[in-house]
Amino acid sequence: MMFSIYQIILPWLAIILSITSLFLSSWIIIPAPNRLLQILGVGAPEVSPWLFILNIISLLTALLCIYQPQIQIITCIFSLIGLMLCGSVLVKIAPTQMQMSAAIQQELGENYLAQIPLQVSAKMQPQPFSLANSFRGIPLEKIRHKKDILFATPGGVPLKMEVYQPEEVGKYPALVVIYGGAWQSGNPHANYKFNQYLAARGYTVFAIDYRHAPKYQFPAQLDDVRTALNFIRQQAAEYEADPENMILLGRSSGAHLAMLAAYQPDAPPIRAVVSYYGPTNLTEGYNDPPQPDPLNTRAILTTFLGGSPQELPDEYKIASPINYVTRPLPPTLLIYGSRDHVVQAKFGRRMYETLHKAGATAVFLEIPWAEHAFDAVFNGVSNQLALYYTERFLAWALFSPKSE
Incomplete structure (x- = not known):
């Protein structure tokens, strides 16, 4: 039976x-x-x-x-x-890794890794992809973590940040991380594993907050980022950060704000910018949405800016990072997924080409199978590749003589 x-x-x-x-x-x-x-x-x-x-x-x-x-x-x-x-x-992992390696060497030089101190490179992931890490997770080390640090109250809205520090007391480069969420949602605790990982590699990581649309429309978000940068510079000693070695990194709308803040004519000294699938040209993004469009990018942009490009052409122009690329800017790493149905990879490539024409150092890395927010899976295939080259780009930007 x-x-x-x-x-x-x-x-x-x-x-x-x-x-x-x-x-x-x-x-x-x-x-x-x-x-x-x-x-x-x-x-x-x-x-x-x-x-x-x-x-x-x-x-x-x-x-x-x-x-x-x-x-x-x-x-x-x-x-x-x-x-x-x-x-x-x-089967695409190995050829994609080779393409990414060639792309970064083309921009930073074939010997760019030799310019990174051994004590720094020794802490990095030894290989772009580890099958073992896909199953067990990327190892994380002990760090110091501070929450709920109030840095501003614009219009009575409390804005806080989280700080991730290496376990040992010292003075470290400041890595400012800006979360994504269509300018409408999110919080500084997002992608905390990434922040913990980078802190263990010798960075003081500041995960900052900003006001959200639709209640607060642009430029409130940019103002908040700039306020956070000023706070970090003023309080750098308290958090063991080096204000002269500051890097901005963002994801999606946070990447947009990172580029926008770093490219302002009166921006504080920024050593490099890292954009994970960030919008670069909001007018083109509105006029040429992805197909399919699961998040309704036009609605997102309308909520963020208060209208369409036809209604607010100047606002769209001012809010687009690509329009600030008229002079050499901080070295920029752009990472996009070929299958991104929120911020299409072609916009990242156009940003890369525009930066090049302006005389700036830029690296464009594209992951064939990746969608928007691919790094939400920290030990995922795409994030392993992105993380491998991100930490090398960061180290190059800080220690390469050419980047100074």
Whole structure:
């Protein structure tokens, strides 16, 4: 009797497993049509090693537990399709890493790594991608962490920051991190693993806050970032930060604010800027939205600026970082995903080309399978590659003679 129950249950479990694994894997290539499914579109390629294992288990389960030939063939086909989808990411890792390595060497010099002190490079990830880290996570070390540091109260709104410091007391470069969230949401605790990781590599990381749209529209967000930078410079000694070695890093709308703040004519000394999939030209972003457009980029921009480019052309121009690239600017690292359906990679490439024409040092890295916010999965495939080159770019910007 027990054996007959298993004969009934196990085939159904095998069928469900094969359908589930294929469904999850399909988002590696299917663009998400709405905000809810965007989570799957972002996450699927980043956990492709896990999905690859799941599809193998699904295939073996179908072969061993399904006794009806037609159903067995169908479920095996599902599993094989899932394996191919996951494999389409895994087989691209090595060539993508080679392309990224060539791109950064082209801009910073073939010997750029030799300019980084050994005590700094020794702390970095030894390889661009580790399959072991995909499963166990990227190792994090002990640091010091301070929360709820009030730095301003514009209009009575309390703005706070979090500070991540190396475990040992010292004086460290200041890395200012600005979160994303369509200028409408988010908080300084976002991407805390990234902040902890960089602090352990010898940075004082300041994760700052800013006011949100629609209640507070541009330029309130830029004003808040500039206020935070002034606060950090004034209080640098208290947090063991070097105000003359400051770098700005942001994600999405936070990357937009990082570029905008660093490129202002009266900006404080900034050693480098890192943009993870940041908007660069808001007018073009409105006029040429992605297809599909799961987050409704036009609605986001309208909320942020108070209208369309036709209604507010000057505001869109002032709020676009690309319009400030009229002179040499701090070295800039731009990282985008080819499958980004929020901020298309082509805008990042145009920013790179514009920076080059102005005489600035710029590096453009593109990840073929990555969606917007790919680094939300900290140990994901894309973030491992991005993190590997980000920490090298940061170290080069601080220690290279050419960057001074």
